[in-house]
Amino acid sequence: MKIRFLVALVGLYSLCGNVNASMTGDLNEWQSNVSNVQTTAYYGPTQSFTQGFSVGSVNVFTASLLGISQIGQNFATGTWTQGYGGQVLQGGGASFITLFFSRPITAFSALFTPNYYQTSTMSLFVGNEQMSRTVTTTPAFGSAAFFGWFGDAVSSLTIATNGGANSIAFGKVAVGDVVRAPPVTAVPGPEAGAGVGALVMLGVAYWAKRRRDEKALAA
Structure with a gap:
């Protein structure tokens, strides 16, 4: 019974310390789970x-060259989503x-x-996670879709599309820190307050008393 209890306790603490990675297309959801957000709109x-x-x-680095354009000038007229x-x-x-x-990051959008x-299917890949959305760009409205991710630290991620060569464009890149729940602090009850040392002493005393009783019966 004691071993089962200890195993269950270790499992509980493991769950409390685990942070599941999540992807979202909702800006508000992403912002509510991320702190220290840093965003850039200038790339050169x-x-x-x-x-x-x-x-x-x-x-941020890439293996291939990326072209830098300006919305409303040499890219789609109008503004993208989120203005x-x-x-x-x-x-x-x-x-x-x-x-x-x-450096490793724990949040990206x-x-x-x-x-x-x-019209293309745009995808974000982070580790084993993937999120895909259908996005359409027109001359009058740049459209675009929001992709957000937060979870355990990663050093890279991949943006992909089914639209063929030269078909990826992205902007308003942001990174941040995932908001982790505060550590759970165990509050000792009346019995636990005695501590492990007290429990050991009680066990030793019980064992000694039992030995004395056995010797008395044998005599």
Whole structure:
């Protein structure tokens, strides 16, 4: 019985310390689970190329060149969802882009859309997690969809699409820290208050008394 209780207790603490990774398309849900959010809307000179940019204290790198465009100038007119009208990073000839971070992060979000005026399935891959959404870009409205993730620390993630080469565009990249529940502190009850040492002493005293009783009966 005691062994079963200890196993159950260890299992409970393991569950309390575990943080399940989650993906969401809801900005409010993401914000309610993330703190210390850092966002960037500037990636470098417009109509240039880059393989890296900064989001607050985090540097982000890619293996391929990304084109830098400006919404309303050399990209779709109008604004994206959430009223975003800043710069856009466009994939250069690949159907997926992997982002590498200078330090592990526990929360990420961005707005994704097809690079061209089309409808595509955009996906975010983080470890074994995946979230996909259908996104349409038109000349009059940039559209885009919000993708958010939070969970255990990761050093990279991948953006992908089924739209073919040059079909990924994203912007309003943000990173943050996942909000973890405060550690559970056990409150000792009347019996537990005696502590492990007291329980051991009681066990020793019981064993000694039993030995004395056995010797008395034997005599």
